[in-house]
Amino acid sequence: MKKIFFLVLALSFITSCGNDDDTIEQPKLSFDYNEDLSGDLSSDNTSPTSLAFVVGQNTINANQSSSDVDYFTFSVPSGHELTQIVVDDYQSSDDAGFIGIANGGTFPKDRANTEASDLLGGLIYGLPNRGNDILADMGALNGAQGFTGALPSGSYSVWLNQTGASSEVFLNFVIVKQ
Numbered sequence: 432m433k434k435i436f437f438l439v440l441a442l443s444f445i446t447s448c449g450n451d452d453d454t455i456e457q458p459k460l461s462f463d464y465n466e467d468l469s470g471d472l473s474s475d476n477t478s479p480t481s482l483a484f485v486v487g488q489n490t491i492n493a494n495q496s497s498s499d500v501d502y503f504t505f506s507v508p509s510g511h512e513l514t515q516i517v518v519d520d521y522q523s524s525d526d527a528g529f530i531g532i533a534n535g536g537t538f539p540k541d542r543a544n545t546e547a548s549d550l551l552g553g554l555i556y557g558l559p560n561r562g563n564d565i566l567a568d569m570g571a572l573n574g575a576q577g578f579t580g581a582l583p584s585g586s587y588s589v590w591l592n593q594t595g596a597s598s599e600v601f602l603n604f605v606i607v608k609q
Contacts, residue, residue, distance in 0.1 A: 460487035464503075466494055472501035472591070476538035479504040479588050486511055489604040490519065495528065495593030504536045504588045507606055512581040515605040516569065518560040525595030526557035530602070532569060538588045545590070547574030551582075553590075556600075583609075 462485045466472060472493055473480040479502035482489070486508065493501050507513050521528065531553035533539055539549040547553070552569035570578040591600070 460485040462487075462489040463492075464490070465492040466501075467492070471499075472503050474500050474502065476502050476541045476588075476590070478502075479536070479538060481505075481536075484604060484606060486606050486608065489606065491602045491604070492599070493591050493602070494597065494599050495591055496597040497594050499593070500542050501591040502538050502588060504586060505604070506586045507582065507584045509584045510609055511606050512583050512609050513566070513587070513604060514581045514607050515564040515603070516566045517564050517603040517605065518556055518562070519601040519603050521557055521561055521598065521600050523557070523593070523596055523598030525593070525598065526559070527555055527593070527595055528557055528598050528600055529553065529555050529590075529592040529594075530565070530569065531590040531592075532582075533588045533590070534585065535588060536586045538590055542590065542592055547572060548576070550575040551587075552576070552578055 462483060464482055482503050482505045484505040484507070489505070491503070495501060516530075531545070531550045533549065533551050539545065550572060552575050553572045554565050554569045556565055566582075567579070
């Protein structure tokens with residue numbers, strides 16, 4: 432009788448461990464890129480740094496100055512969406528950093544030739560944006576292609592630019608399951 436009890440108990444444990452119920456919280460994943468540790472992001476719009484974003488939080492720490500522009504690309508996997516870009520921190524004596532986003536794995540034009548219509552969206556951001564999600568504001572850039580809400584699965588390229596004093600920004604790109 433004890434053997435049957437332990438067999439039933441063991442089978443119950445095994446089947447409960449294989450539960451695919453979506454109500455079980457999945458571990459939160461993160462990806463971090465820090466230019467100070469991992470190297471400068473590309474300054475070539477035709478060959479942006481390819482970053483392996485994950486479902487979850489994806490933090491970018493980048494430094495810019497008037498002579499440095501950063502381009503990187505990432506993908507949102509099928510069945511997922513980019514729901515937020517949060518300015519975790521911004522440090523500069525100049526409150527005028529710029530972020531632009533475009534569809535695809537390369538950026539359409541270099542910074543000298545880019546027009547708003549080349550962009551999916553963009554935003555001049557700075558100290559007032561610290562702690563805030565800027566994705567919706569980026570989609571409302573005047574003259575850009577525009578978007579509302581989350582960005583669906585696909586490849587995107589980002590352009591970070593600072594024309595004034597040097598700056599350091601910490602951005603968090605949040606990707607979740609649809």
